[in-house]
Amino acid sequence: MTEPERGLAAASGTPEREGAYTGLADKARRYRSTLIAYGLVVVLFIIGSVHSPDFAEWANIRTLLVYGSFIGIIGFGQTLCILTGGIDLSVPWTLTGAAVLSSVLLKGSDANFPLVCLVVVGLAILVGLVNGIGVAYVGVPPIIMTLGMNGALQGLLLVYTNGGISSSPPQGFVNAVTDQILGIPVILLCWVAVAVIAVVLLSSTTFGRRLYAVGTNASAARLAGVRVRRVLLVPYVASALGASLAGLLLMGFTGQAFLTMGDPYLFTGAVAVAVGGTSILGGSGHYVGTIAGALILTLVSALLPLFWTSAAGVQIADGVILLGAVYAAGRRARQAGLGRRRRST
């Protein structure tokens, strides 16, 4: 990556390598992976509707969207991490930690909810900062840093709860989370809020352009005046905050906090990002794609049991679809991304 034109492309924040895109056909090519992802959402939805008529009813769609919200909220931070060429594998125990800690601290009453919220947010920022400092300032590979953090958090929580917990959040909190405003679930509204923040952040702020620049070519970004390390901190803090929010919502949704609640979310966020067309090498992609990715994963897990009755069949089909979806979404990223050095900073 020594060619000056690549550096300039990186510095100007455009994920594309060469040439300007003009006209509708070119735009379609530019957003091809995102379009494919949304196409897949539509196809999956049609398959479901054909198979059973109540699939397309609002009640069912609402349920699906709520399930998708958890993946989508986690996917926000994960998108930022992956755009910089990183990944956050500390999501499961950050999520569990937020839920378990708050359920213990609340002690079954809503009285000190604001205070507990503050504690959870503070700890999430701390976890994110430690991850981010390790990655940005020390130069630890993100996958290892966050994996170690995940293990450390797991150990601390196991010690704290002595290996088991059966704690329920206060009823007021459960009611607030499972409530609906104008027929729209609160959890879904939270996702919408996160999505708006994510899209604005990536598309319309200087920070968003810096993030793409760092993900495309960190050296070029530094030469263009971007404070690479400071930019690299943000995705991990965002991811920890997102995981904590998801943990609180999940606790309200299921009505309890338990130690394995984060386990399914180790790779889910990253998979949603990849299925949504974001290159896992960093520098290209968008949260708009991640939304589609979260919807695809939710639809797949809702559809598969309709066709395969055994858990084994569902899991096998899940893997095959994952491979196919990543292949379909990753074509452009693959053509551009091969043979690149990934060392950041």
Next chain:
Amino acid sequence: MSSGTAEKAVPPRASSLLGRLPIPGLSTLMPYFYVAALTVAILGVEPALIDGPGAVDVRFSAVFPLAIVAFAQTLNLFTRGIDLSIGGTISVVTAILAVSGGVKGPEAYLELLAMLALGTAIGAVNGLIIAYSGLQPFLVTLATWTIWDGIALAVLPVEGGTVPARATSLVLGSIVGVPKSVLCTAALFVLWAWLRHTRFVRDLRAMGSDAERARLIGVHSSVRTVQCYSFSGACAAIAGIWIAVQEASGSPTAGDEYILTSIAAVVIGGASIFGGTGSAAASMVGAVAYLMIPDLIAATNISSFWSVFLQGFLLIVAVTLSALAIRVRDRKALA
């Protein structure tokens, strides 16, 4: 900044001396230090855990499956790849062995060979997809892991079953007083001593440090990728056989824990996930260190949950030291 290089008259300072050390070698020496430190600590608190009767066999029985998987994972990391599907392979192998408890006589040996072939085939499929689709190894093997875990679930829906008796007697026990677990682990070190100088490993390292240059000097990257992941699958199958025999039963999720622990062992062993560097021997010693932590915690009588924390903590410490070592080396290169 390192100083003392500008003028010859100035004696070199400590920082510049540090910069001259062969740093990548240093990070692969760290796991030996961790093992030594942990041994001293355990000996200080509860010596029976190390020199008591049968302690060595127990220790190495747990170490061997992780060591062989870490061996394979090191080679994958050389190429800047990763193999998450070892979890699925181990699960499938243990599941198949657990439902074939009725196999009597020499057919059991054939079955073990079949498992080895299955593992190699699983790995070859991974390698083919990675080499010819251009998808990231992380995503490909994440998908194949899911698929093979599903197949394991189809073979053996719940934990249990029995393993063929012949397989058990082949793997367990000892030869002239030395436990087979120790012999097998030693064999892995011998294998590495030979393998490290072969064209195969050099090619893998070349692919990981610079794919384009590797191509220019005539490395057949696609072929090597398929070979590398096939080897990884075969190693996972051996680990699966070992685990099934040890537990005397199977579990459809037996392999899942080995995915993250194998990566942890390799990283504690000083290999870089950015490819090219590392040593399988150091990774295996990393596996030993990783598995000694629960022993230390057990010896000190504090809550066993601390070992989970300490394992994560050791991972962060090890990788931070490697990162700092690389930083010092790069600084030296600039000076």
